[in-house]
Amino acid sequence: GAGVSQSPSNKVTEKGKDVELRCDPISGHTxxxxxxxxxxxxxxxxxxxxGNSAPDKSGLPSDRFSAERTGGSVSTLTIQRxxxxxxAVYLCASSPFSGSGNTIYFGEGSWLTxx
Amino acid sequence: xxxxxxxxxxFNVPEGATVAFNCTYSNSASQSxxxxxxxxxxxxxxxxxxxxxxxxDGRFTAQLNRASQYISLLIRDSKLSDSATxxxxxxxxxxxxxxxxxxxxxxxxQVQP
Numbered sequence: 001g002a003g004v005s006q007s008p009s010n011k012v013t014e015k016g017k018d019v020e021l022r023c024d025p026i027s028g029h030t031x032x033x034x035x036x037x038x039x040x041x042x043x044x045x046x047x048x049x050x051g052n053s054a055p056d057k058s059g060l061p062s063d064r065f066s067a068e069r070t071g072g073s074v075s076t077l078t079i080q081r082x083x084x085x086x087x088a089v090y091l092c093a094s095s096p097f098s099g100s101g102n103t104i105y106f107g108e109g110s111w112l113t114x115x
Numbered sequence: 116x117x118x119x120x121x122x123x124x125x126f127n128v129p130e131g132a133t134v135a136f137n138c139t140y141s142n143s144a145s146q147s148x149x150x151x152x153x154x155x156x157x158x159x160x161x162x163x164x165x166x167x168x169x170x171x172d173g174r175f176t177a178q179l180n181r182a183s184q185y186i187s188l189l190i191r192d193s194k195l196s197d198s199a200t201x202x203x204x205x206x207x208x209x210x211x212x213x214x215x216x217x218x219x220x221x222x223x224x225q226v227q228p
Binding site: 105106 | 147149156157158159160161164202206216218219220221
């Protein structure tokens, strides 16, 4: 597609349930990032992929969070046993390659509400 | 000290005003600089890159001051549609992953009629 595509755009889930968020990056972009943003807050880095590997998982807040990327393209962020503090918008971004000086392009985000 | 710092605002200005934001960065080796714009409940979008000699795009002017380690964004003739949060983004050589781009927490601008 023309841009970064994320699904679902909105998700309401009950506390304790698992959720999967999907990101389809811009075709040909090798670098993929996941960020989280709570209402009124700045961007919080979660994880970065270069191709299918994740050299930097340092931002994942707990072991309930995991992510994978297959075929160097689509990525899935999974949150197990969701908690209310997981409520946020989860933003995926991609760029042609990793490294500094690189413009990244964001998807519209997946808005997660845990009730 | 944060790597990238911005005044959170909000900056409340009337239509037609000129407004400027600064962003300071701590790593003197920082190499590339950007301004992103984020509308309420939307994703960040690239507004403009910041070049060493300064650059202009219509009503927007970006400047870099390496000696004092800050970048600025000037908006002339503010429009209501300029109301948004402006994010400063800095990168440093050799950084990848989480450090490929370091985001400031943003400056909120509210242009009033």
